[in-house]
Amino acid sequence: MSRTPDTWILTAQCPSLLGTVDVVTRFLFEQGCYVTEHHSFDDRLSSRFFIRVEFRAPAGFDEDGFRDKLAEQVTPFDMQTELTPPGYRxxxxxxxxxxxxxxxxxxxxxxxxxxxxxxxxxxxxxxxxxxxxxxxxxxxxxxxxxxxxxxxxxxxxxxxxxxxxxxxxxxxxxxxxxxxxxxxxxxxxxxxxxxxxxxxxxxxxxxxxxxxxxxxxxxxxxxxxxxxxxxxxxxxxxxxxxxxxxxxxxxxxxxxxxxxxxxxxxxxxxxxxxxxxxxxxxxxx
Amino acid sequence: MSRTPDTWILTAQCPSLLGTVDVVTRFLFEQGCYVTEHHSFDDRLSSRFFIRVEFRAPAGFDEDGFRDKLAEQVTPFDMQTELTPPGYRxxxxxxxxxxxxxxxxxxxxxxxxxxxxxxxxxxxxxxxxxxxxxxxxxxxxxxxxxxxxxxxxxxxxxxxxxxxxxxxxxxxxxxxxxxxxxxxxxxxxxxxxxxxxxxxxxxxxxxxxxxxxxxxxxxxxxxxxxxxxxxxxxxxxxxxxxxxxxxxxxxxxxxxxxxxxxxxxxxxxxxxxxxxxxxxxxxxx
Amino acid sequence: MSRTPDTWILTAQCPSLLGTVDVVTRFLFEQGCYVTEHHSFDDRLSSRFFIRVEFRAPAGFDEDGFRDKLAEQVTPFDMQTELTPPGYRxxxxxxxxxxxxxxxxxxxxxxxxxxxxxxxxxxxxxxxxxxxxxxxxxxxxxxxxxxxxxxxxxxxxxxxxxxxxxxxxxxxxxxxxxxxxxxxxxxxxxxxxxxxxxxxxxxxxxxxxxxxxxxxxxxxxxxxxxxxxxxxxxxxxxxxxxxxxxxxxxxxxxxxxxxxxxxxxxxxxxxxxxxxxxxxxxxxx
Amino acid sequence: MSRTPDTWILTAQCPSLLGTVDVVTRFLFEQGCYVTEHHSFDDRLSSRFFIRVEFRAPAGFDEDGFRDKLAEQVTPFDMQTELTPPGYRxxxxxxxxxxxxxxxxxxxxxxxxxxxxxxxxxxxxxxxxxxxxxxxxxxxxxxxxxxxxxxxxxxxxxxxxxxxxxxxxxxxxxxxxxxxxxxxxxxxxxxxxxxxxxxxxxxxxxxxxxxxxxxxxxxxxxxxxxxxxxxxxxxxxxxxxxxxxxxxxxxxxxxxxxxxxxxxxxxxxxxxxxxxxxxxxxxxx
Incomplete structure (x- = not known):
């Protein structure tokens, strides 16, 4: 639960669809992010998908670039994402x-x-x-x-x-x-x-x-x-x-x-x- | 909570009144009964008294006599009593x-x-x-x-x-x-x-x-x-x-x-x- | 659990003996005290008796007299008593x-x-x-x-x-x-x-x-x-x-x-x- | 927690390494598997990675082929995997x-x-x-x-x-x-x-x-x-x-x-x- 000082949190939700997990984890991998905890749940009664990932960013991590590229990737899923930096209060x-x-x-x-x-x-x-x-x-x-x-x-x-x-x-x-x-x-x-x-x-x-x-x-x-x-x-x-x-x-x-x-x-x-x-x-x- | 094999349970309830505890404990003492647990509660909102006593009876305990004399004692209190013998199922x-x-x-x-x-x-x-x-x-x-x-x-x-x-x-x-x-x-x-x-x-x-x-x-x-x-x-x-x-x-x-x-x-x-x-x-x- | 503003607490302990409950409850009754909660336990493994009583004192209650007379009554039982007045902090x-x-x-x-x-x-x-x-x-x-x-x-x-x-x-x-x-x-x-x-x-x-x-x-x-x-x-x-x-x-x-x-x-x-x-x-x- | 009758469970563990999550989720996606719950944890004190995924397999799912290809994919991670079919007792x-x-x-x-x-x-x-x-x-x-x-x-x-x-x-x-x-x-x-x-x-x-x-x-x-x-x-x-x-x-x-x-x-x-x-x-x- 406690996180190292370089840990980010990424959360998202969207309608249920094949590929929701993959689009997030693949993107994180491609950006060199190290996932320390991943929890996702697809509610079969409401047909909605929820995901929360903690990850450590690589050296030289570009937050704005990350956000932009992520937004592009998840557009087909109608996914609302939220990125929370380390130490955010x-x-x-x-x-x-x-x-x-x-x-x-x-x-x-x-x-x-x-x-x-x-x-x-x-x-x-x-x-x-x-x-x-x-x-x-x-x-x-x-x-x-x-x-x-x-x-x-x-x-x-x-x-x-x-x-x-x-x-x-x-x-x-x-x-x-x-x-x-x-x-x-x-x-x-x-x-x-x-x-x-x-x-x-x-x-x-x-x-x-x-x-x-x-x-x-x-x-x-x-x-x-x-x-x-x-x-x-x-x-x-x-x-x-x-x-x-x-x-x-x-x-x-x-x-x-x-x-x-x-x-x-x-x-x-x-x-x-x-x-x-x-x-x-x-x-x- | 576990009881020795010679333990009786006496319970009673009645309207709140001075002397409800005393009438029970005094009677038990006079009958030579050894009280091992006693819990009573007088509810000030409903004005009712509740009591539960576990006791060990003396040698030669006369159950019927006990019941009769107890009934006599508690009459002024409009008290309903119940006596449960050891090992009762x-x-x-x-x-x-x-x-x-x-x-x-x-x-x-x-x-x-x-x-x-x-x-x-x-x-x-x-x-x-x-x-x-x-x-x-x-x-x-x-x-x-x-x-x-x-x-x-x-x-x-x-x-x-x-x-x-x-x-x-x-x-x-x-x-x-x-x-x-x-x-x-x-x-x-x-x-x-x-x-x-x-x-x-x-x-x-x-x-x-x-x-x-x-x-x-x-x-x-x-x-x-x-x-x-x-x-x-x-x-x-x-x-x-x-x-x-x-x-x-x-x-x-x-x-x-x-x-x-x-x-x-x-x-x-x-x-x-x-x-x-x-x-x-x-x-x- | 909450008590009316005139509620006293009496506690005591002593070796197990026939009459421990009675000596306390009888005394309280004779002093005109109204018992609102009574809990006593006689530990059969350590052979010790424990009691806690909440009571409302009558008008004109004499605390010192109460203590003195109680001490006298419980002497034969080697009973240590403690009396706590209403509102005591x-x-x-x-x-x-x-x-x-x-x-x-x-x-x-x-x-x-x-x-x-x-x-x-x-x-x-x-x-x-x-x-x-x-x-x-x-x-x-x-x-x-x-x-x-x-x-x-x-x-x-x-x-x-x-x-x-x-x-x-x-x-x-x-x-x-x-x-x-x-x-x-x-x-x-x-x-x-x-x-x-x-x-x-x-x-x-x-x-x-x-x-x-x-x-x-x-x-x-x-x-x-x-x-x-x-x-x-x-x-x-x-x-x-x-x-x-x-x-x-x-x-x-x-x-x-x-x-x-x-x-x-x-x-x-x-x-x-x-x-x-x-x-x-x-x-x- | 309850699963539809066509739900499989995939679990795995291996030493901590970049890409552990991705290798699993990407494979599942490529096989057309629909992930309903995913939970993974990377223990930073023991440096080990643990993952459990529930997924629904596509029509015509080939269990043996899945196992073989998965084994191939995870070899670089020294990952031990376990696949549990629907209804397994x-x-x-x-x-x-x-x-x-x-x-x-x-x-x-x-x-x-x-x-x-x-x-x-x-x-x-x-x-x-x-x-x-x-x-x-x-x-x-x-x-x-x-x-x-x-x-x-x-x-x-x-x-x-x-x-x-x-x-x-x-x-x-x-x-x-x-x-x-x-x-x-x-x-x-x-x-x-x-x-x-x-x-x-x-x-x-x-x-x-x-x-x-x-x-x-x-x-x-x-x-x-x-x-x-x-x-x-x-x-x-x-x-x-x-x-x-x-x-x-x-x-x-x-x-x-x-x-x-x-x-x-x-x-x-x-x-x-x-x-x-x-x-x-x-x-x-």
């Missing part, structure tokens, strides 16, 4: 409300380099967590939500995303529903942590719902957001055992650890270019 | 359809003595699994289901339960909905294994539903049956990780292990007198 | 070296009130983590280790423990072996996190050992320290799956999460008075 | 002593087709489990062990393996140490289930060892056998939580489920051609 915006456990966890993982990202901003509809962001030297934007003016607030959020060049937005317990327009603009690049096992407990207060149902397991779900609330493609899920002695507030407490771990895992998969959208599901290579 | 009826993994698992666990039960009959709406029951020397009843005559079939089932003195009915992948009347008659003593994490995927073909939703975890739920289909009080749940490469049939295959383990765990809890009904939830001590 | 000293993940995690859990403790000091043999402690407003003591003068350094540590009234010392990746004398002085009140599943990988660099052995699971162990290095009574263990693609540095990264969770769980058990020493093992009620 | 010999849980589990999985194997014989040093094998219609060989004559007994075992064309030997709780000679002859094709987490508890009675150490997790390890007792390359490990109330016999009981699942998982990986030897470790693709 994606720019990320984090959105929060008042709960800070996921934010705290993500900031820590950035700080020690466990998640290869650069958090460019923390945005909240509340002022509460400013100090936490600031201690880590990260700009904090307090954009309150006026019920009549969600579009205005969302435009501000999108402006920060654009201005800071963020490619990923992480909703780290941001307790607001995004508008359809916002969902569309962030399609495939906004990850939410839902504090429950989806689709079991959609909607509000899932831990209280779980208590009412007397479940013996609680969990969390990290998923891409889409227009269908709590229904976006799932990236990762985590779970932990509970028993009759867990009152709703105990489920909330127990849930924090699973939420942190599940969200961090999903963000890590995204940053390592492991996650692919496959209609309303994901492929994680 | 509950009589159990198992219901199946065509899938045999849970049946095979339960038969094995009975055979090696891991579950302290005596399976008195296997009942099915299909003839397929007769040989399996018979190899274990257990009567197999094939009661086909005529859609117009479910009441007749269910009366036959209840007759076997009654005739064999079974205190527990295990629906080990019995793929039929029980009538409301049947549910009432078996209230608190029929355990079903649902091949999914409830309440996520109620109804038919839960693994196919799970595939459609792209979940990253599948599970199973063992629960008491009640009139509300797939909503009975949950006793145990199990879960396992899956990924994009699991097609629906792979989820089915993966699910078999979790179903076996989860059902066996729930049945074991029941047989060891650990499970208490608490409205639509359970307490497992 | 134990004072805790944390020791670290350079790795900060466990410290960061414990500070966070204190901050949000998930662990009912007051961290009175952070002590390290390195200066690196001072800023982290200080941001949380907690005194940081840098006591460097001079190889020839460990006794001096340890006396300073013990002085801080004494001065701040700490009842628990948490070694949160403190990478130094404590002297026998220090171990004795902290017997039963110092918890270490070992970054491996004990007893599998004792000694240095356990993740590298694990890699060499090609294990498919890595874990962490929280245990009381004693004179026998990496052999103290185990309180909690955690585990996670790994595969061939995890190089040693990946195991280290993966281990951080398990270490944090396992240590926090063990500390939580201790603070909730769930942990009892039972020779070289623990009982966790 | 490996022949397997199972060895047992008296405990039957793993045998029972493997027989069941064969019976329902979950493990694509044909059990050709069950061999034991005891007569006890003959009826179980025979009910499944599988020959049972009772080869008692005379302490002075282990070589003779082992020759009989090897003769059965040879006569029945078995490519895999599963030691399903066979409680005898194999001779060095036997280990060599079965190198890379004999899987043992060790009833503990290795390397924690080598040698006899691991659950009793685990109890003495007071562990909070017990597990099982499926590994290839080699000359170094309890040290062969690990294929799969499983784990479950235990507490102070688990006496040694409870650990044994709890262990049975983990042993069954862990062994079945390892055998499944082997049968699906996912397991590669990598010195004293394994790669599982």
């Amino acid at each position: 994606a720019k990320v915006v984090i959105m929060v409300s008042k709960a800070d456990h996921c934010l705290n966890d993500l900031l820590y993982r950035q700080r020690i380099g466990q998640l290869p990202m650069e958090i460019t901003a923390v945005i909240s509809n509340h002022p509460d967590l400013a100090h936490l962001a600031e201690w880590h030297g990260i700009p904090y934007h307090h954009f309150p939500l006026n019920p009549n003016d969600k579009p205005v607030q969302e435009r501000k959020v999108l402006q920060v995303v654009k201005d800071t060049g963020a490619e990923l937005v992480v909703l780290a317990r941001y307790m607001q529903v995004l508008s359809a327009d916002m969902c569309n603009r962030l399609d495939g690049r906004a990850i939410n942590i839902h504090h429950s096992l989806l689709p079991g407990f959609k909607g509000a207060k899932p831990y209280h719902q779980a208590y009412q149902k007397g479940v013996k397991l609680v969990g969390a779900t990290a998923h891409f957001i889409n227009n269908d609330l709590d229904e976006g493609p799932i990236i990762a899920q985590g779970v932990e055992s509970v028993d009759h002695a867990h009152y709703p507030e105990d489920l909330v407490a127990k849930g924090r650890d699973i939420e942190c771990l599940t969200l961090a895992r999903a963000v890590g998969y995204f940053l390592e270019r492991r996650v692919f959208l496959n209609a309303n599901r994901t492929v994680v290579l | 509950a009589k159990v009826v198992i219901m199946v359809s065509k899938a045999d993994h849970c049946l095979n698992d339960l038969l094995y666990r009975q055979r090696i003595g891991q579950l302290p039960m005596e399976i008195t009959a296997v009942i099915s709406n299909h003839p397929d699994l007769a040989h399996l029951a018979e190899w274990h020397g257990i009567p197999y009843h094939h009661f086909p289901l005529n859609p117009n005559d479910k009441p007749v079939q269910e009366r036959k089932v209840l007759q076997v339960v009654k005739d064999t003195g079974a205190e527990l009915v295990v629906l080990a992948r019995y793929m039929q909905v029980l009538s409301a009347d049947m549910c009432n008659r078996l209230d608190g003593r029929a355990i079903n294994i649902h091949h999914s994490l409830l309440p996520g995927f109620k109804g038919a073909k839960p693994y196919h539903q799970a595939y459609q939703k792209g979940v990253k975890l599948v599970g199973a739920t063992a629960h008491f049956i009640n009139n509300d289909l797939d909503e009975g009080p949950i006793i145990a749940q199990g879960v396992e990780s899956v990924d994009h490469a699991h097609y629906p049939e792979d989820l089915v295959a993966k699910g078999r292990d979790i179903e076996c383990l989860t059902l066996a765990r729930a049945v074991g809890y029941f047989l060891e007198r650990r499970v208490f009904l608490n409205a639509n939830r359970t307490v497992v001590l | 134990a004072k805790v000293v944390i020791m670290v070296s350079k790795a900060d993940h466990c410290l960061n995690d414990l500070l966070y859990r204190q901050r949000i009130g998930q662990l009912p403790m007051e961290i009175t000091a952070v002590i390290s043999n390195h200066p690196d983590l001072a800023h982290l402690a200080e941001w949380h407003g907690i005194p940081y003591h840098h006591f460097p280790l001079n190889p020839n003068d460990k006794p001096v350094q340890e006396r300073k540590v013990l002085q801080v423990v004494k001065d701040t009234g700490a009842e628990l010392v948490v070694l949160a990746r403190y990478m130094q072996v404590l002297s026998a004398d220090m171990c004795n002085r902290l017997d039963g009140r110092a918890i270490n996190i070992h970054h491996s599943l004990l007893p599998g990988f004792k000694g240095a660099k356990p993740y590298h050992q694990a890699y060499q052995k090609g294990v498919k699971l890595v874990g962490a162990t929280a245990h009381f320290i004693n004179n026998d290095l990496d052999e103290g009574p185990i309180i909690a263990q955690g585990v996670e799956s790994v595969d061939h693609a995890h190089y040693p540095e990946d195991l280290v990264a993966k281990g951080r999460d398990i270490e944090c969770l396992t240590l926090a769980r063990a500390v939580g058990y201790f603070l909730e008075r769930r942990v009892f020493l039972n020779a070289n093992r623990t009982v966790v009620l | 490996a022949k397997v010999v199972i060895m047992v002593s008296k405990a039957d849980h793993c045998l029972n589990d493997l027989l069941y999985r064969q019976r329902i087709g979950q493990l694509p194997m044909e059990i050709t014989a069950v061999i034991s040093n005891h007569p006890d489990l003959a009826h179980l094998a025979e009910w499944h219609g599988i020959p049972y060989h009772h080869f008692p062990l005379n302490p002075n004559d282990k070589p003779v007994q082992e020759r009989k075992v090897l003769q059965v393996v040879k006569d029945t064309g078995a490519e895999l030997v599963v030691l399903a709780r066979y409680m005898q140490v194999l001779s060095a000679d036997m280990c060599n002859r079965l190198d890379g094709r004999a899987i043992n289930i060790h009833h503990s987490l290795l390397p924690g508890f080598k040698g006899a009675k691991p659950y009793h060892q685990a109890y003495q150490k007071g562990v909070k997790l017990v597990g099982a390890t499926a590994h290839f056998i080699n000359n170094d007792l309890d040290e062969g390359p690990i294929i799969a490990q499983g784990v479950e939580s235990v507490d102070h109330a688990h006496y040694p016999e409870d650990l044994v009981a709890k262990g049975r489920d983990i042993e069954c699942l862990t062994l079945a998982r390892a055998v499944g990986y082997f049968l699906e051609r996912r397991v590669f030897l990598n010195a004293n470790r394994t790669v599982v693709l």
Whole structure:
């Protein structure tokens, strides 16, 4: 999993077709690239092909030339490719409300380099967590939500995303529903942590719902957001055992650890270019 | 957990009241009983008290006298008690359809003595699994289901339960909905294994539903049956990780292990007198 | 698990004897205390009895009188009791070296009130983590280790423990072996996190050992320290799956999460008075 | 994971070298083979390359021609390849002593087709489990062990393996140490289930060892056998939580489920051609 400092990542997807693997591996070989890990999957139900390759580039590797020639090769396959250089750190915006456990966890993982990202901003509809962001030297934007003016607030959020060049937005317990327009603009690049096992407990207060149902397991779900609330493609899920002695507030407490771990895992998969959208599901290579 | 051969189990439940613990422990002490494990829980939301005690009886222990005196003591508390002698093996009826993994698992666990039960009959709406029951020397009843005559079939089932003195009915992948009347008659003593994490995927073909939703975890739920289909009080749940490469049939295959383990765990809890009904939830001590 | 604000905890242990449960429950009843949870265990191999009770005290509860009368009652049983008032927060000293993940995690859990403790000091043999402690407003003591003068350094540590009234010392990746004398002085009140599943990988660099052995699971162990290095009574263990693609540095990264969770769980058990020493093992009620 | 009925599996390994991936994928493409899943891994510490490909063959696929041409192509890479046809069921010999849980589990999985194997014989040093094998219609060989004559007994075992064309030997709780000679002859094709987490508890009675150490997790390890007792390359490990109330016999009981699942998982990986030897470790693709 850990990579040498000269390792590139190439990912791609396209409709299923004979030759999809070959066109990629042949090209890499011809460019003198040394493949260290290759994982591809052809989904026979959705008829789509997904591939992720880690490789070491040869001396004098010409990134622009590589991209150009690759684009030419894969044109007949209608293949979307993405090339990620060694040491690349994606720019990320984090959105929060008042709960800070996921934010705290993500900031820590950035700080020690466990998640290869650069958090460019923390945005909240509340002022509460400013100090936490600031201690880590990260700009904090307090954009309150006026019920009549969600579009205005969302435009501000999108402006920060654009201005800071963020490619990923992480909703780290941001307790607001995004508008359809916002969902569309962030399609495939906004990850939410839902504090429950989806689709079991959609909607509000899932831990209280779980208590009412007397479940013996609680969990969390990290998923891409889409227009269908709590229904976006799932990236990762985590779970932990509970028993009759867990009152709703105990489920909330127990849930924090699973939420942190599940969200961090999903963000890590995204940053390592492991996650692919496959209609309303994901492929994680 | 393992008990010496002279260990009794006493369980009880009643409304919350000062003195519930004391009335039990004082009585046991006065009878010369040696408590080896005691677990009690007073649910502050449902205002009910639950207790389970393992104890070794003194020489010359008089079971009938014990029961009589205990009943007298606990009368003011409206306490329902249950006393289980050392070496007690509950009589159990198992219901199946065509899938045999849970049946095979339960038969094995009975055979090696891991579950302290005596399976008195296997009942099915299909003839397929007769040989399996018979190899274990257990009567197999094939009661086909005529859609117009479910009441007749269910009366036959209840007759076997009654005739064999079974205190527990295990629906080990019995793929039929029980009538409301049947549910009432078996209230608190029929355990079903649902091949999914409830309440996520109620109804038919839960693994196919799970595939459609792209979940990253599948599970199973063992629960008491009640009139509300797939909503009975949950006793145990199990879960396992899956990924994009699991097609629906792979989820089915993966699910078999979790179903076996989860059902066996729930049945074991029941047989060891650990499970208490608490409205639509359970307490497992 | 969560308790109402008027809930006390009573714990005790003593040699196995008829009447141990009764003496406690009868006393609580006579004092008008309402038991909400009771768990006791009599270990038939070590012949010792352990009990933990949560109870709500009556109006006008006299703590000192309670303690005195209880001491009198349990004298014949050679019973050591401990009474913990509602809202009690134990004072805790944390020791670290350079790795900060466990410290960061414990500070966070204190901050949000998930662990009912007051961290009175952070002590390290390195200066690196001072800023982290200080941001949380907690005194940081840098006591460097001079190889020839460990006794001096340890006396300073013990002085801080004494001065701040700490009842628990948490070694949160403190990478130094404590002297026998220090171990004795902290017997039963110092918890270490070992970054491996004990007893599998004792000694240095356990993740590298694990890699060499090609294990498919890595874990962490929280245990009381004693004179026998990496052999103290185990309180909690955690585990996670790994595969061939995890190089040693990946195991280290993966281990951080398990270490944090396992240590926090063990500390939580201790603070909730769930942990009892039972020779070289623990009982966790 | 499930495959269409026309899916082949190609696996290979060789020293690390530029072009290893390309030589395989290019050949498959030129033969008109459609790759549905491809996973390859180049281990930078052992400098070896491992690859596993699932593919659908074109109409009129010539297996012999494919093998011949492939052998020619990969010669420069010193690559060992293995081609597995659709529907292939490996022949397997199972060895047992008296405990039957793993045998029972493997027989069941064969019976329902979950493990694509044909059990050709069950061999034991005891007569006890003959009826179980025979009910499944599988020959049972009772080869008692005379302490002075282990070589003779082992020759009989090897003769059965040879006569029945078995490519895999599963030691399903066979409680005898194999001779060095036997280990060599079965190198890379004999899987043992060790009833503990290795390397924690080598040698006899691991659950009793685990109890003495007071562990909070017990597990099982499926590994290839080699000359170094309890040290062969690990294929799969499983784990479950235990507490102070688990006496040694409870650990044994709890262990049975983990042993069954862990062994079945390892055998499944082997049968699906996912397991590669990598010195004293394994790669599982």
